[in-house]
Amino acid sequence: MKAKFLFPVYIIGPSIPYFQLDQTSSASHNNNLPDYFKWLDSQPKESVLYVSFGSFLSVSSAQLDEIVAGLKNSGTRYLWVARGDTSKIVQEYGNWGDFGFVVPWCDQLRVLCHASVGGFWTHCGWNSTLEAVFGGVPILTFPIIWDQVSNSKLIVEDWKIGYRVKKGIGVDNLVTRDEIAELVKRFMDPKK
Template identity: 45%
Template sequence: MMLPWALDVARERDIPLAVFWIQPATVLATYYHYFHGYGELIASHAADPAYEVTLPGLSRPLRIRDFPSFLVDTTGGEVGKVVNAVFCELFEFMDEQRRNVKVLVNTFDELEPAALAAMREHLDVFAVGPVVGSSAEARIHLFNHAGADKTRYMEWLGAQPERSVVYVSFGSIWTYSKQQMEEIADGLRRCGRPYLLVVRKDGRQEDVSRCLEDVVQERKGMVVEWCDQPEVLSHPSVGCFVTHCGWNSTLEAMALGVAVVAAPSMFDQPTNAMLIEEEWAAGVRGERNGEGIFSGPELARCVELVMGDGARAVEVRKKVESRKGMARDAMAPGGPAERNLRSFVMEVQSSDEARRKDTNTISPPP
């Protein structure tokens, strides 16, 4: 969904284009409406996190704090400008070539019914998710993990009680500052629960590594450089997932029935966190402090909310089991994801046949 050269190829060759939207349909809707009449309103209130914007078709208003970060960026940073320019070009292209553009969204109808219905009024949308690898052999990974000791951490998980482990991973890109690592370590100590913490090798600056050594010495949990996340989330000993809330991680948690502690930072993460907490009641959103740090006390508070014995924890567990069932139904052979993908293929074939027929009926030049 962010390859501008693909738009040029499609335009110059007059061929259809399919966009694989790797974020939720709700984010697709926010970008669509931002570039179709709501941009000025959103931008003019970007400094007010609590300001609510009602977008057509969505089930609830979005606060500014819930929008994708670059749409409400007040820093004027170059990355935000570039990303917004790319999306602006994409939506302009889709307006120009509506009949020639199809959008495959990595979500499923029961997860985001309102957003998908709203977008189908404007775009040719197909819900083909959740795209979650069903086997280790079928999955590819962003980083080399040849040295990862999978047997070690899986055996460790197998020795823990059911729903007892706090799994902490902030995705494939995130690196930890010393301060953030200290707060995570403090939060895990406060939880008093076994934990599996993922910190990539390239994210282990010297001061972070020293902090990790202190955590490991406490022997309450395990720190690894990489893990097979879907397999970890599938393990019965995992009780919650502390995550940055990237969409892949969010979908994996929903599909595998794990409660979420969301600590969003940028991109689509704030919207995903809102969906988890408010739309699906499948977890809680942690608050970062004024320095952008997810503090230890806040981490511990959120973990207790979803793993404790309180009413909210019980409700969260019910909701995640419900979402897990919906996801399984969506992914099942012959289920909604497969039917939608087959429908997409049939439409492409039909359009291609029509184009060929039109080409063959054109009279040759004299």
């Protein structure tokens, strides 16, 4: 870029599209909203755990089973973006009425800024991390690979705005449904 332009170029991204978000953030006044926003509108303030593990990388089948069972056992409401695994989750466990909503995609930034969302369980990709910080949502970190590990460290140890779900990296570090249920309960209701 420096070779092409005579003026200085500064890299600042990725950045949050704040002005676009502000123009259309009035969810309750729009009848054309996706079902997941209508569901979020019907939930109590800060009661929903938003779950998304990114676009490309995934957890093992055994870990997915533990996560699903742990969430269900926690009794916590959740909105889960499960891209490739959506059909398996819905077939095996279903959308659990008022407690759970599974979608293949959502407008993550607007979800993280929604009043009913009280936490975010993430793989710690940089965009997701920035959007959670912008939305002021506490984070459960579940790094899978690469920079996600250092992003998790920033969230938990440096910024102190989240908790780590698993201590190590790799498929051999299975977090059990009981551990998940207990952690999610404590995370979503710190008074317990």
